[in-house]
Every structure is written in structure tokens, then in C-alpha cells.
Amino acid sequence: MKFGRFLTGLGALIVVGVAGAFVYAWKPKIAPIKPPDRGSFHQALVEHGAKLAAVGNCTACHTNPGGKSFAGGLTIPTPFGTIYSSNITPDAETGIGTWSEAAFQRAMREGVGRKGEHLYPAFPYDHFTNVSDDDNRALYAFLMTRQPVKATPPPNELPFPLNVRLVLAGWKMLFFRDGAYQVDASQSEEWNRGAYLVNGLGHCGACHTPRNALGAEKASLHLAGGEAEGWSAFALDGSSPAPVVWDKDSLYTYLRQGWHPDHGVANGPMGEVTGNLGLLPDSDIRAMATYIASIMGEPSAERRAKSDKLLEEIKSGPITSAISADPSASGGKGAVIYEAACAVCHENGRPQPFGGLDLRLSSTVHAPDAQNAINMVLYGLPAASGRTSAIMPGFADVLTNDQLNDLLGYLRQHFTDQPAWTDVVQRAADTRTGKYHVSVRPSDGIERGPSNIGAEDQ
Amino acid sequence: MKLNVNGSTHEVDADPATPLLYVLRNDLELNAAKFGCGLGQCGACTVMVDGKAIFSCLTPILLLEGREIKTVEGLGTIDSPGPMQQAFIEEQAAQCGYCIPGMMMRAQALLQSKPDASDAEIQTTLETNLCRCGTHMRILKAVKRARELMKTAAMAPASGERKV
Numbered sequence: 001m002k003f004g005r006f007l008t009g010l011g012a013l014i015v016v017g018v019a020g021a022f023v024y025a026w027k028p029k030i031a032p033i034k035p036p037d038r039g040s041f042h043q044a045l046v047e048h049g050a051k052l053a054a055v056g057n058c059t060a061c062h063t064n065p066g067g068k069s070f071a072g073g074l075t076i077p078t079p080f081g082t083i084y085s086s087n088i089t090p091d092a093e094t095g096i097g098t099w100s101e102a103a104f105q106r107a108m109r110e111g112v113g114r115k116g117e118h119l120y121p122a123f124p125y126d127h128f129t130n131v132s133d134d135d136n137r138a139l140y141a142f143l144m145t146r147q148p149v150k151a152t153p154p155p156n157e158l159p160f161p162l163n164v165r166l167v168l169a170g171w172k173m174l175f176f177r178d179g180a181y182q183v184d185a186s187q188s189e190e191w192n193r194g195a196y197l198v199n200g201l202g203h204c205g206a207c208h209t210p211r212n213a214l215g216a217e218k219a220s221l222h223l224a225g226g227e228a229e230g231w232s233a234f235a236l237d238g239s240s241p242a243p244v245v246w247d248k249d250s251l252y253t254y255l256r257q258g259w260h261p262d263h264g265v266a267n268g269p270m271g272e273v274t275g276n277l278g279l280l281p282d283s284d285i286r287a288m289a290t291y292i293a294s295i296m297g298e299p300s301a302e303r304r305a306k307s308d309k310l311l312e313e314i315k316s317g318p319i320t321s322a323i324s325a326d327p328s329a330s331g332g333k334g335a336v337i338y339e340a341a342c343a344v345c346h347e348n349g350r351p352q353p354f355g356g357l358d359l360r361l362s363s364t365v366h367a368p369d370a371q372n373a374i375n376m377v378l379y380g381l382p383a384a385s386g387r388t389s390a391i392m393p394g395f396a397d398v399l400t401n402d403q404l405n406d407l408l409g410y411l412r413q414h415f416t417d418q419p420a421w422t423d424v425v426q427r428a429a430d431t432r433t434g435k436y437h438v439s440v441r442p443s444d445g446i447e448r449g450p451s452n453i454g455a456e457d458q
Numbered sequence: 459m460k461l462n463v464n465g466s467t468h469e470v471d472a473d474p475a476t477p478l479l480y481v482l483r484n485d486l487e488l489n490a491a492k493f494g495c496g497l498g499q500c501g502a503c504t505v506m507v508d509g510k511a512i513f514s515c516l517t518p519i520l521l522l523e524g525r526e527i528k529t530v531e532g533l534g535t536i537d538s539p540g541p542m543q544q545a546f547i548e549e550q551a552a553q554c555g556y557c558i559p560g561m562m563m564r565a566q567a568l569l570q571s572k573p574d575a576s577d578a579e580i581q582t583t584l585e586t587n588l589c590r591c592g593t594h595m596r597i598l599k600a601v602k603r604a605r606e607l608m609k610t611a612a613m614a615p616a617s618g619e620r621k622v
């Protein structure tokens with residue numbers, strides 16, 4: 001009897017809770033509009049929007065490699081299931097053609113679609129909420145003047161209850177705070193501009209901040225290193241694995257040109273980011289570098305000294321000429337592989353970005369986990385189509401997982417002071433089977449556009 | 459160490475760090491695979507290992523114990539060319555010919571694992587192989603022809619005439 005009463009009580013509570021959540025969760029529909037005329041947008045506004053869309057890297061998720069720009073349909077694997085990106089071309093039926101500017105502003109600010117539906121946070125509105133109304137207006141003008149494409153992405157593959165969008169209201173209640181960027185008056189204007197770009201439209205944290213079990217960024221570990229499309233997105237705070245310490249200038253150079261002589265070439269999804277940033281004025285890139293350098297903070301005297309010493313050593317040439325590649329010695333197999341397959345480029349003295357990086361400088365080889373090293377060795381860096389670019393051949397078809405393990409063991413031992421990675425064989429197996437989904441991108445371009453022959457999903 | 463090339467086993471006396479390309483050309487006198495760049499950037503040295511196309515210039519023989527290596531010499535003979543070779547002859551795809559063995563081996567690997575590879579797949583797959591003469595259109599035509607010839611060859615009764 002008592003138990004029955006408890007159940008009734010519980011039931012009532014759930015009903016009230018659900019009703020309350022419903023009220024909180026309910027968002028009104030915004031009336032559809034007739035797709036606006038191209039001529040109704042000022043050209044200058046559209047051009048400004050193009051730059052902003054580049055900062056937002058919108059094309060990366062909203063374009064399928066080889067498909068039409070912004071037509072969506074890209075597979076986005078998440079720990080919860082697969083999401084397919086939406087069509088954000090101004091097609092009235094399948095895109096956002098019927099969205100008014102108010103609907104667009106609300107999607108960016110609150111993560112709610114025109115019909116009032118909550119959007120999945122794969123769309124990083126936790127960052128985009130910072131974007132100013134003016135910038136959203138320009139983005140809207142840019143997107144509404146793209147070529148409309150009729151294309152409906154496949155339905156998301158999410159298990160119950162995640163396939164019920166109302167659940168997202170709960171997620172938002174827990175993890176999402178809407179509101180425009182708040183200027184930090186104690187910092188310079190440049191710093192604030194950088195913070196606005198990095199934490200807002202640039203959504204750097206979407207990859208570079210670790211996430212909790214429910215897929216939200218851990219606020220306390222802001223930019224402390226995360227994951228992106230099967231790649232480790234290295235820490236941008238004091239825990240950066242870079243052997244040579246980053247500073248404002250090197251960050252600027254790297255973001256500006258996609259590579260830096262002391263750090264190498266952007267790869268994986270970062271290649272697209274630096275490719276996209278190409279549209280931005282120098283001042284904005286400098287602002288981002290300023291902000292990120294401040295997040296990294298001043299390195300310790302010890303770290304600085306180590307970094308300076310390394311740069312000194314690099315000047316006097318490669319170190320491995322002294323190594324005897326004896327396959328029967330312990331670690332010897334890895335040395336043999338390195339000598340035959342890697343050293344020809346990584347030690348031939350050809351400068352960045354077209355020569356191989358001296359691996360003493362490589363963040364990938366110094367990283368806490370082996371994933372990026374595995375990705376690089378297996379899939380390399382494909383050539384960008386139609387222009388000069390850094391490339392690296394992949395070795396997936398020649399190295400077994402054990403041989404890869406030998407190689408990475410050698411690299412870790414000879415080029416770093418870091419402990420050996422212990423899970424290379426398993427990780428490599430999961431990477432090859434696709435259990436761990438990796439996207440492979442050329443180094444220097446916005447390669448999801450129409451003729452992106454270099455990009456593929458592994 | 460022992461290397462299995464084109465179906466027969468060879469005892470090779472070479473440093474395990476030696477790239478396969480040098481062993482093929484210098485020790486085994488199989489000269490189809492070419493040295494272009496030695497950096498994995500041109501594809502002239504492409505051969506097959508366990509059915510996959512690889513750059514032999516970057517592959518130390520240490521990695522190849524017990525694995526099946528195949529070169530253009532293993533695709534057929536002058537008297538009895540294999541379908542890939544036949545197709546390249548019929549389309550007269552070689553200009554200077556330097557890139558051709560690499561092109562053939564990469565195309566062979568593709569069509570063996572995917573007999574119905576689309577034209578686009580053929581083009582994307584061959585992207586890693588360069589041709590300095592610019593005879594790409596004929597090469598692509600030859601590979602497409604090989605796609606058809608390989609199907610016919612696979613269907614033909616085993617007469618021993620044309621071995622694949």
C-alpha cells in the first residue's frame with residue numbers, strides 16, 4: 001500500500017517535472033518567409049559575412065566532401081550516435097530559405113531552429129551564442145545569397161531518448177548559458193577581439209576543450225586539449241605538448257600561414273581551419289594569437305630553457321646519423337623502419353612546410369596519446385588539389401599494427417623524453433576498422449568544396 | 459632473408475633496412491619498378507604487397523617477410539600479357555613509359571579489390587602517381603579498358619592462355 005502511494009507520488013512528480021520542463025523547453029515557431037532576394041543584401045555585408053563564415057568554419061561541417069557547398073549531409077559521429085549536418089543553403093524546402101533573420105539570430109544565440117525545435121549541440125551554439133547581432137546579420141546575408149541546393153540530409157541515427165529533441169532542453173538547462181560576448185575591461189582591445197573570435201564564432205573550444213560524459217565542454221578545463229574527428233586537438237593552455245614553447249608571434253605565423261618552422265604543418269581538421277582563416281585580416285589573426293598566448297601563459301623558466309636548448313640543437317642538424325639500425329637490437333626494428341621510410345624526408349634538411357619536420361619538434365610525437373601519430377603514419381597528409389601543398393605518404397597498406405608499434409616506440413624513445421605509448425596496437429586496430437572514425441584532410445585548404453579530391457573519411 | 463616475389467621465393471642477401479625498390483632492381487633484376495623521387499611523392503616505384511599498392515622506395519625489406527610482393531613482371535609476359543598490360547598496349551598509354559609500371563600496379567591493386575571501380579575512383583586512386591609526360595588521359599583510358607578486360611579474363615575458361 002505504502003509502496004503504491006510512493007509510486008503515485010513519484011508519478012505525480014514526474015508529471016509535474018515533465019510539464020515544467022515542457023514549458024521551459026517549448027519555443028515558438030517563427031513564421032516562414034519567402035526566400036529573400038539576392039539584391040536585398042548589401043554586397044559589403046555579404047562580403048563581411050563570407051569572412052565570418054570562414055572564422056566559423058561553417059563549410060567544414062555543412063559540406064560533404066565532394067558535395068555542394070553548405071548543402072549539409074556530412075556524417076558527424078558522436079559518442080551518442082550519428083548526426084548529419086543540415087542544409088544551410090537558402091533552398092526554401094530543404095535549406096534555410098524560409099528563415100527570417102530573427103530565426104537565424106535565434107538559432108545562433110539559443111540553438112533553436114525556425115520551427116521551435118531544439119538543435120543538437122553538434123552545432124556549437126554554446127560558442128555561437130557569443131556572436132554579436134551585427135555579425136549574425138552579416139552571416140545571414142552571406143548564407144542567404146549562396147546557391148540554393150535541394151538536398152535533405154539522412155535522418156540522424158540517435159537512440160531513444162536522445163532522438164527526442166525535447167531532451168536537449170534539459171541539456172541546455174545544465175550546460176548552456178546564452179548571451180552575447182562580455183568585454184573584459186581589464187584586458188586590451190586586441191585581447192578582447194581575440195577572445196570574441198576564439199570563444200565565439202571560431203569555437204576553438206569545440207575541439208580543443210575536453211568534454212564531459214554528456215558531451216558538454218568542461219568549463220574548468222577551457223582549451224586544455226580535446227578531440228576532433230578522430231584527432232587529438234592539442235592543449236592550448238599551459239599543458240601544450242609542443243616541444244618549443246608557443247608565443248604570440250609563432251601562434252600568429254601558424255594561424256596565418258598554416259605552418260611554422262618550429263612546429264610543422266597543420267593537419268587533420270586543423271588544416272581546414274587555417275585554410276579558412278586565410279580570408280581574415282592580419283589584425284584578427286593577431287588578436288586570436290594574443291588571446292591564445294595569454295591562455296597558454298608564461299612558461300616556467302625550466303620549460304623555456306629546455307625549449308631554447310632544443311632550438312639550439314636543431315640548428316646543428318639531425319641526431320639519428322649516430323644510430324645503428326640493427327633490427328635484432330631492442331627497438332631496432334623501429335629504427336630500421338624510421339631510417340628507410342621516414343628519414344629520407346624528415347632528415348633531408350628541406351625546410352618547412354615542404355620538407356619533413358625534425359621530429360624533435362613534433363607535438364604529435366610528444367603528445368600524451370598516440371592517436372595523431374597513428375593517423376599521420378597510416379594516412380599521411382594528402383595533396384591538396386590544384387595547388388602546391390605539403391604532403392606525406394600514408395603507410396597503412398605496408399605497416400602491420402605491430403610494425404607501427406615498433407616505429408612509434410622508436411620515435412618516442414629517440415625524439416622525446418616522454419614515456420612510451422602502451423596502446424598503439426589496439427588503437428591502430430580500432431582506427432583501421434573505423435571503430436575510431438578519422439577524417440583525413442589535405443594540409444592547406446578548404447577542401448570540402450566541390451573538387452576536393454584529397455579529402456576522405458577513414 | 460626470404461622474399462616472395464611474383465609467386466616465387468627468393469633468398470636475398472641485403473641489409474634489412476634496404477628499400478624494396480633497390481632489392482627488386484639490383485638483386486633480383488626486376489626492373490619494372492622505377493626510381494623517381496625516393497620520397498613517396500611520385501609513385502614510379504609502386505608495387506603490390508598482399509594486394510595493396512605501396513611505394514617500394516620507402517619500404518624496407520624488413521617489413522616484408524612472409525608477404526606477397528607483385529611487380530609488373532608478375533602481371534604477364536611479353537608473349538602473354540595480362541589484362542592490365544594488354545590494355546596499356548591497346549591504348550598506347552605510354553609516352554616515355556617511366557611512370558607506367560607504377561600506374562599499372564596501383565590500378566591493378568584497385569581493380570583486384572574492386573572490379574567495378576568507377577571512373578572517379580580510378581582517377582582518385584591514381585592521384586598519388588605522377589606522369590611527367592602528361593599522358594594521363596590515355597592512362598585513364600587504359601585502366602578503364604583493363605577494368606573490362608579483367609572481367610572477361612575472370613570469366614574465360616581456364617585455357618592457360620592468359621594468366622592473370
Ligand code: FES
Pocket residue numbers: 492493494495496497498499500501502503504513514515516
Ligand atoms: S620513387 Fe617511390 S614514390 Fe617516387
Ligand code: FES
Pocket residue numbers: 551552553554555556557558588589590591592593
Ligand atoms: S609516360 Fe612519361 S612519365 Fe608518364
